[in-house]
Amino acid sequence: MMENEEFDLRDFMPYLLNQAAERLSVDFQANYRGRYGMLRTEWRVLFHLGRYGAMTARALCDLAGIHKTKVSRAVAALEAKRFLTRAPQEEDRRHETLSLTRAGDAAYQELSAAAQTFDRKLMEAFSEEEQVILRNCLRRIAQLPKADGDDGMA
């Protein structure tokens, strides 16, 4: 045992990223779970629709990088909560335009504000330089091409 002394698990990026991501996600959950009974995917769908406007489920999948079954279920849940409505497009009835209701948009506004506050507060702990580098590096990692060419979106 105990070979590879120099390699600490705590320096392994996938592990470190997961720890950091879980740490923050669990904290922020309190906002959408407690007040609105939303799941993480529902919050993301809500956020995308609020931020980028009405779109189809397919566009949402592409934009947010969420699998279509997760989107499908999140949309159904948000619809049940009366936070969004669907409208099949006339030219092609396979496409459903998803739009937030007034209540959905209100929830988005509040959660979006909470998110900004959360982010600002978190970032107070970091210098300007650290913030820039951190966001930049994370974006680059998130945008890495998938290893096997499969985008998992089939």
Add this chain to the structure above:
Amino acid sequence: MMENEEFDLRDFMPYLLNQAAERLSVDFQANYRGRYGMLRTEWRVLFHLGRYGAMTARALCDLAGIHKTKVSRAVAALEAKRFLTRAPQEEDRRHETLSLTRAGDAAYQELSAAAQTFDRKLMEAFSEEEQVILRNCLRRIAQLPKADGDDGMA
């Protein structure tokens, strides 16, 4: 709609971290899933035991920040694969010392090497300064105290 123009979801740290973490974890999975049929938690338990030596499940929970039910099931799975053995301690038979078998250690050695290669390759894309800041920031985020004082380990 479309208020809060300045706040892009892509800059929200919990989201960004999750995206980056998922991206890397999915790639590295190929190593332990394909070759050893391991789950993520099993890999983490294996890694901790290989890296830090034999310990109890409880110590593993604390060290790795994994919930005891997940550890319990991962240990059972690794035992079934003959990668570790348990030995109740004589002074207190509630404590079981978990130790890797020869096969378990061999798997750890190989996966640990794969992890180092993975990490090195990933980090080639970043400057020395970026690497230092990135790891440092992530560690600080991962170590933030839990919001509600509950460590989720009960």
Add this chain to the structure above:
DNA sequence: TGGTACTAGTTGCTTTTGTAACTAACAAGG
């Protein structure tokens, strides 16, 4: 000895996710 309380670890049940198969709508060619 018996009672209460605490810790280690497991198990049962429910919720959530992943995978793959499915339906429905369209498009193009024969």
Add this chain to the structure above:
DNA sequence: CCTTGTTAGTTACAAAAGCAACTAGTACCA
């Protein structure tokens, strides 16, 4: 029309995770 192929979205089933209740071993104290 009718087949074949493709895309949007849903659903069924299986794998995994979360939570809470449980067993078992220990400690303390009356």
